[in-house]
Amino acid sequence: MLSQILDHKKTEILAYQKPEDQKLPKRPFYQALKNPKRTIGLISEVKKASPSKGIIKDLFSPEIHAKQYELGGADCLSVLTDSKFFKGENSYLSLAKRETSLPVLRKDFIVDHIQIEESDLIGADAILLIGEALDPSLLAELYHHAKERGMDALVEVHSVQILERILKEISPELIGVNNRDLTTFQTDIRRAGEFTGYIPDGSLLVSESGIHTKADLDAVKEFGAHAVLVGESLMRHQDQEQAIRILFGEAE
Numbered sequence: 001m002l003s004q005i006l007d008h009k010k011t012e013i014l015a016y017q018k019p020e021d022q023k024l025p026k027r028p029f030y031q032a033l034k035n036p037k038r039t040i041g042l043i044s045e046v047k048k049a050s051p052s053k054g055i056i057k058d059l060f061s062p063e064i065h066a067k068q069y070e071l072g073g074a075d076c077l078s079v080l081t082d083s084k085f086f087k088g089e090n091s092y093l094s095l096a097k098r099e100t101s102l103p104v105l106r107k108d109f110i111v112d113h114i115q116i117e118e119s120d121l122i123g124a125d126a127i128l129l130i131g132e133a134l135d136p137s138l139l140a141e142l143y144h145h146a147k148e149r150g151m152d153a154l155v156e157v158h159s160v161q162i163l164e165r166i167l168k169e170i171s172p173e174l175i176g177v178n179n180r181d182l183t184t185f186q187t188d189i190r191r192a193g194e195f196t197g198y199i200p201d202g203s204l205l206v207s208e209s210g211i212h213t214k215a216d217l218d219a220v221k222e223f224g225a226h227a228v229l230v231g232e233s234l235m236r237h238q239d240q241e242q243a244i245r246i247l248f249g250e251a252e
């Protein structure tokens, strides 16, 4: 699946057209997660569909979901912009950002420098870089480019070996451990536990995917995660504010 997505990204990049500058000032993504509102940081994801689950939200409105996430006390937002596989749009990110005061991560498959420019122009405060999708030296270049443009980068990995290779090049402030294996789609929320000895001082460990319950949150905290990235389980609720409160055990 990942290689299929990456192949398709290359064709999108060939047809790249510079988007209009949305003139949205940068917000500090890493800082927001470093000082979370609760005992663990929360990145709430605006997600309409995924290749493994199909359509997650029929009545989808990025502005409304983003606003409700903010009311529920999310620290940051993540917005899927990949259209072919996740039914996202660049405009969803700009809309979500305009509607809230939260820092926003662009969730997409970045393999080329022009996508860093694009992320900047549409208003992203942070980008995702996937260790399994990029050669470590290219990942490092993209990381520095994002930083130069005032964006943070969440460096996502699924295995310790890939992280070790990346750490030879850069020391990312945000390290995401994807609990979902992109080849089998299986999730295992204990994954973060394998990484604790490898996280540089000052870097934050973000546990991503497959988090549904308060028990899941408590477990990933135990395994050393500083923050979580949650999409599907929040999006499936009618009201995303309430969904956050239920996830944190503040409502039933």
Ligand SMILES: O=P(O)(O)OC[C@@H](O)[C@@H](O)c1c[nH]c2ccccc12
Residues within 6 Å of the ligand: 045, 047, 107, 108, 156, 178, 208, 209, 210, 211, 229, 230, 231, 232, 233
């Ligand atoms: O919907 P979930 O299981 O809560 O997962 C959210 C997020 O982690 C997931 O969307 C994700 C993690 N890494 C990605 C890379 C690309 C696209 C999507 C993702």
